[in-house]
Amino acid sequence: xxxxxxxxxxxxxxxxxxxxxxxxxxxxxxxxxVGTQPYNYTGYLVPSYSISIPRxxxxxxxxxxxxxxxxxxxxxxQPGGPVFFYDxxxxxxxxxxxxRVLAETDxxxxxxxxxxxxxxxxxxxxxxxxxxxxxxxxxxxxxPRFSPRPVYEPQGAPESWQYLTIxxxxxxVVYFANNLKTGQYQNTHMEQLSPKKTPWIWVGxxxxxxxxxxxxxxxxxxxxxxxxxxxxxxxxxxxxTFFNGVLRSLPSNCSADVRAMIPHIDTVISGKQGExxxxxxxxxxxxxxxxxxxxxxxxxxxNISEAQDVFTPSTLATRxxxxxxxxxxxxxxxxxxxxxxxxxxxxxxxxxxGRIQNDSYLNVxxxxxxxxxxxxxxxxxxxxxxxxxxxxxxYATHVYQAYYVDLVFAVSENSSDSPPNGFADVASWEYQxxxxxxxxxxxxxxxxxxxxxxxxxxxYQQLTEQQYLxxxxxxxxxxxxxxxxxxxxxxWNINPSNTMFTDGEYDPWRAATVYSLESQLGAPxxxxxxxxxxxxxxxxxxxxxxxxxxxxxxxxxxxxEWYLPDIDADYSPLRIGLDLFTKALDVWLxxxxxxxxxxxxxxxxx
Numbered sequence: 001x002x003x004x005x006x007x008x009x010x011x012x013x014x015x016x017x018x019x020x021x022x023x024x025x026x027x028x029x030x031x032x033x034v035g036t037q038p039y040n041y042t043g044y045l046v047p048s049y050s051i052s053i054p055r056x057x058x059x060x061x062x063x064x065x066x067x068x069x070x071x072x073x074x075x076x077x078q079p080g081g082p083v084f085f086y087d088x089x090x091x092x093x094x095x096x097x098x099x100r101v102l103a104e105t106d107x108x109x110x111x112x113x114x115x116x117x118x119x120x121x122x123x124x125x126x127x128x129x130x131x132x133x134x135x136x137x138x139x140x141x142x143x144p145r146f147s148p149r150p151v152y153e154p155q156g157a158p159e160s161w162q163y164l165t166i167x168x169x170x171x172x173v174v175y176f177a178n179n180l181k182t183g184q185y186q187n188t189h190m191e192q193l194s195p196k197k198t199p200w201i202w203v204g205x206x207x208x209x210x211x212x213x214x215x216x217x218x219x220x221x222x223x224x225x226x227x228x229x230x231x232x233x234x235x236x237x238x239x240x241t242f243f244n245g246v247l248r249s250l251p252s253n254c255s256a257d258v259r260a261m262i263p264h265i266d267t268v269i270s271g272k273q274g275e276x277x278x279x280x281x282x283x284x285x286x287x288x289x290x291x292x293x294x295x296x297x298x299x300x301x302x303n304i305s306e307a308q309d310v311f312t313p314s315t316l317a318t319r320x321x322x323x324x325x326x327x328x329x330x331x332x333x334x335x336x337x338x339x340x341x342x343x344x345x346x347x348x349x350x351x352x353x354g355r356i357q358n359d360s361y362l363n364v365x366x367x368x369x370x371x372x373x374x375x376x377x378x379x380x381x382x383x384x385x386x387x388x389x390x391x392x393x394x395y396a397t398h399v400y401q402a403y404y405v406d407l408v409f410a411v412s413e414n415s416s417d418s419p420p421n422g423f424a425d426v427a428s429w430e431y432q433x434x435x436x437x438x439x440x441x442x443x444x445x446x447x448x449x450x451x452x453x454x455x456x457x458x459x460y461q462q463l464t465e466q467q468y469l470x471x472x473x474x475x476x477x478x479x480x481x482x483x484x485x486x487x488x489x490x491x492w493n494i495n496p497s498n499t500m501f502t503d504g505e506y507d508p509w510r511a512a513t514v515y516s517l518e519s520q521l522g523a524p525x526x527x528x529x530x531x532x533x534x535x536x537x538x539x540x541x542x543x544x545x546x547x548x549x550x551x552x553x554x555x556x557x558x559x560x561e562w563y564l565p566d567i568d569a570d571y572s573p574l575r576i577g578l579d580l581f582t583k584a585l586d587v588w589l590x591x592x593x594x595x596x597x598x599x600x601x602x603x604x605x606x
Contacts, residue, residue, distance in 0.1 A: 047073075047185075048070070049183055050068060053128075057167075058171070068126065069133045070126065071101075071123070071124040072102075072123055072124075073122045076122075080192060081121065082199040083195075084115060086124050087208035090429045090432070092420045093126045094420060101559070108574060110581075111558075114585075118589075129428040138153070147467050149426075149468070152423055152427045153470050157472060161431055161435075161476070174215075177222045178222070199225065200222060200223055201224060201225045201226070202223050202225070203226075205228075206232070206555055209231030210228070213226055216498065224498060225499065225585065225588055226498065226500070228502075229577070230510070232512030234516065235483035235487050236483060238440065239457075240441075240442060241518050243451055244508075244511060245326075245509070245511060246329050246338060248506055249551075251342060253376060257345060257392075260389065261392075262448060265281065265316075265393065266452055280387075281390060283307045284365065284394045288394055313454040314455065317453075320397060321455045323337055325337075340400050344395060344399035345378060346374070347369040347373055349370045365398040366395075366398070378392055430468040434477050435478065440457045442460035492523050493524055498535065498584075499545065500545050500577075502580075504552030507553045507554045515528065515544070527544075529543040530580060535588050547580060556573040
């Protein structure tokens with residue numbers, strides 16, 4: 001899933017100018033100029049509202065109400081038009097995010113392109129316990145845990161976490177759809193906005209895509225149709241197979257080298273390659289740590305004797321994981337992550353001068369990478385010398401670290417996005433992961449491919465818990481997440497009607513989607529089809545309506561990728577997805593209301 005990334009929040013000016021749209025609009029989007037940007041950036045202020053929602057939908061114990069936020073753009077709405085519901089998922093919504101989604105300040109978005117075509121009321125929804133929609137105030141833990149980050153929890157934790165469940169969050173949407181007229185947003189056509197009178201259509205990606213598929217199956221009387229992009233519908237504790245998507249994207253030479261070098265480095269760490277090789281690795285790791293984030297400056301002197309004292313297998317394993325991290329890879333894809341690493345790995349020149357030549361270890365990590373890559377790979381070029389391969393891995397790791405820091409800095413400079421309560425959002429997500437989802441993205445020691453066995457599930461789980469959750473919360477968590485509660489909706493086999501599933505070919509989350517290739521885990525091998533199923537009828541014979549985008553990763557189709565140049569400007573997942581979904585809606589929308597019996601919509605399930 002998307003791990004919220006916090007960047008600096010830019011101040012905005014306070015002058016407003018009315019926007020212009022079609023004849024009917026109660027609340028136009030308001031324009032305003034965002035200041036201090038290095039380029040001419042025009043933002044929008046999208047109106048936000050709130051609705052009072054029960055903390056607990058399933059008991060009568062009087063647990064009280066809380067205010068949940070939502071945003072609306074009704075610029076294109078015409079009475080009788082459908083409602084398009086865009087779910088933000090596991091992240092709070094800043095004004096800038098709302099503007100990107102509902103005002104397209106950084107390019108076309110799926111929900112607003114659909115709004116223009118179908119006279120839609122467009123809604124952006126904030127998930128409970130995220131952003132400014134916590135059922136309880138999110139407070140710093142008291143006393144604070146030892147952590148490099150602030151640690152937040154809902155007031156009254158750990159008991160107050162109990163309402164952060166899949167079922168409570170899904171029921172929020174049902175309650176909202178049936179009670180929109182009681183929220184702050186008001187117009188003269190509120191009665192027509194009921195899901196009994198107009199189709200509610202869900203658009204969402206990743207966890208938000210899950211929620212749309214689950215709700216279409218769970219509450220078809222509320223959600224009439226869903227566009228579910230890259231949804232990991234199969235909950236699983238062991239998420240090590242998520243790296244298989246990254247592995248499949250690697251060039252054959254790089255793939256062969258990494259799959260040989262990682263197990264070798266693990267045996268060096270274990271001491272099986274001898275003390276001399278272990279000392280070499282420890283010293284390379286030490287200077288690599290000194291060089292991290294310092295691509296233009298490296299220390300000329302240091303105390304190498306500390307190398308053994310500060311070395312830990314998990315720290316080195318974490319460095320080697322970074323270029324293949326599913327969190328990073330899913331956002332930037334092969335071209336901007338593992339390709340940088342692979343290009344450096346394959347061009348490492350053993351024994352050639354580095355940028356710092358007065359130290360043999362710094363000389364390795366600052367190698368100039370002047371070798372000509374071979375299609376057969378680095379190891380094949382050097383007679384399978386794994387000790388040299390270890391050097392190449394450390395050099396490539398340094399190149400990638402420096403590149404990635406520059407990349408993130410550039411993205412941050414071009415972004416005014418800062419989710420409210422971002423650190424608290426991460427705590428909420430880690431609670432969900434450890435209580436229900438699983439999806440622990442680390443190595444399974446029985447299946448080491450491109451990730452070290454020392455960056456394993458137990459280490460990753462311990463690390464995230466220590467950084468984001470309090471001791472009291474951790475004590476309340478189950479030994480393993482309750483994945484069965486989620487998988488009862490079908491997991492890999494979920495097949496709701498009126499639903500489109502899309503994904504990227506190399507999405508690391510594909511391992512858990514309906515298009516998973518992980519047959520060894522029991523994935524059924526569903527394939528996409530562009531044959532539109534009949535209204536209310538799920539597709540048959542192991543197919544799902546939708547598509548797989550060649551070469552792409554996680555949720556590539558719900559908006560233009562504002563933060564990076566497109567890897568193929570002539571190939572747009574957004575346009576392909578819109579074309580497929582509008583063709584399907586043109587078939588499904590005319591059937592609205594025809595599937596009712598005694599005033600209630602029938603539940604169509606596979």
